[in-house]
Amino acid sequence: MIEEMLRFNRRFVETKEYEKYKTSKYPDKKIAIVTCMDTRLVELLPAALGIKNGDVKMIKNAGGTITNPFDSTVRSLLVAIYELGVTEVMIIGHTGCGVQGMDANEMLNLMRSRGISDEHINLMMHCGIDLKSWLHGFEDTHAAVEETVDLVRNHPLIPTDVTVKGYIMDSLTGELSAL
Amino acid sequence: MIEEMLRFNRRFVETKEYEKYKTSKYPDKKIAIVTCMDTRLVELLPAALGIKNGDVKMIKNAGGTITNPFDSTVRSLLVAIYELGVTEVMIIGHTGCGVQGMDANEMLNLMRSRGISDEHINLMMHCGIDLKSWLHGFEDTHAAVEETVDLVRNHPLIPTDVTVKGYIMDSLTGELSAL
Incomplete structure (x- = not known):
């Protein structure tokens, strides 16, 4: 393309x-x-x-x-x-x-299914990155x-x-x- | 407009x-x-x-x-x-x-000339906001x-x-x- x-x-x-x-x-x-x-x-x-x-x-x-x-x-x-x-x-x-109704858990599952490891996701969270709120949309x-x-x-x-x-x-x- | x-x-x-x-x-x-x-x-x-x-x-x-x-x-x-x-x-x-050549000090001066107080700028920096690097462009x-x-x-x-x-x-x- x-x-x-x-x-x-x-x-x-x-x-x-x-x-x-x-x-x-x-x-x-x-x-x-x-x-x-x-x-x-x-x-x-x-x-x-x-x-x-x-x-x-x-x-x-x-x-x-x-x-x-x-x-x-x-x-x-x-x-x-x-x-x-x-x-x-x-x-x-x-x-x-x-972005309306975007759900962090659903997005994290999509990431896992594309090969992003749980280990990396957990490591980022341990480093203080609040993925849950960052990836949450608005209602x-x-x-x-x-x-x-x-x-x-x-x-x-x-x-x-x-x-x-x-x-x-x-x-x-x-x-x-x-x- | x-x-x-x-x-x-x-x-x-x-x-x-x-x-x-x-x-x-x-x-x-x-x-x-x-x-x-x-x-x-x-x-x-x-x-x-x-x-x-x-x-x-x-x-x-x-x-x-x-x-x-x-x-x-x-x-x-x-x-x-x-x-x-x-x-x-x-x-x-x-x-x-x-953004090429954008200069944080120049931007802060423009802010002061539009009424943003030194007190507020300093307070933000004390709160850990790194205005100098945030407002710096690329070379x-x-x-x-x-x-x-x-x-x-x-x-x-x-x-x-x-x-x-x-x-x-x-x-x-x-x-x-x-x-």
């Missing part, structure tokens, strides 16, 4: 299709979006919000959540705000998110987005003049609902 | 423009991509690789880096691999990345991608049959070069 993508890429460059995407590294809309890595949002989310190349900083992980206030998501927001002029942050969850998407909004809004390193808002996107229609 | 986006969204849904993006949550290409939140890649990266809605899981943060082996990026990869059938992982850095994009590839490839919870490859994308032309 990667090989096919690389062939596509060579044609894209040769035919100069990139010319219509020219822009700078500064986000024209001064917005950063934290959202989910979900397959259904890759094209749908920018299309449904009218986002063009150059408009926003796009931060994505499983669920669009922040697993720790000093993780790479908050670090990314700090770069966006302090270095790149972002003034508004949108946290966008979505319907039918795979309710609405509450998870609300929690992330609160975390960003009250983060001690985020300036108080930054607007932080939460939304849920319909994974089929792209419709955005404010929290 | 957000208001403008919401108006666009209402028209998008009303005119059923979403119909061409219909897909499931399983990535058709069985690929997860870890890349940068950069403004220049939002439309360019999918276009330059021929990625359609439904094809891949897209994980994005500042620099496309992993700040900790148990952070949200690795957690996202685990969900993609164990729950959603991903078999190939692409780590894609890009030219002119803002060399090539080396940073290589490091991330190694970290994912050798992560104790990633199965050995998953392919992990590193690339640099030209931020202007979208050209992908393998490491």
Whole structure:
């Protein structure tokens, strides 16, 4: 699959299709979006919000959540705000998110069935890695987005003049609902 | 700016423009991509690789880096691999990345000038948060991608049959070069 993508890429460059995407590294809309890595949002989310190349900083992980206030998501927001002029942050969850109801024990069983040994899993836990809570998803998407909004809004390193808002996107229609 | 986006969204849904993006949550290409939140890649990266809605899981943060082996990026990869059938992982850095040369002291000064107090910064450091290393970028994009590839490839919870490859994308032309 990667090989096919690389062939596509060579044609894209040769035919100069990139010319219509020219822009700078500064986000024209001064917005950063934290959202989910979900397959259904890759094209749908920018299309449904009218986002063009150059408009926003796009931060994505499983669920669009922040697993720790000093993780790479908050670090990314700090770069966006302090270095790149972002003034508004949108946290966008979505319907039918795979992280909703994600269960750590089930995930650990899937790992064992793919050859990760119990010895290694136990060793990590003995080293203080809390796999059970790290691999646990959220119960309710609405509450998870609300929690992330609160975390960003009250983060001690985020300036108080930054607007932080939460939304849920319909994974089929792209419709955005404010929290 | 957000208001403008919401108006666009209402028209998008009303005119059923979403119909061409219909897909499931399983990535058709069985690929997860870890890349940068950069403004220049939002439309360019999918276009330059021929990625359609439904094809891949897209994980994005500042620099496309992993700040900790148990952070949200690795957690996202685990969900993609164990729950959603991903078999190939692409780590894609890009030219002119803002995280290259990012300096923690400069960022802390920007924070102070926006009203974050020295008292709070010092308190966090006393609580064991290593802001200096967390806010430090990488020196060399090539080396940073290589490091991330190694970290994912050798992560104790990633199965050995998953392919992990590193690339640099030209931020202007979208050209992908393998490491």
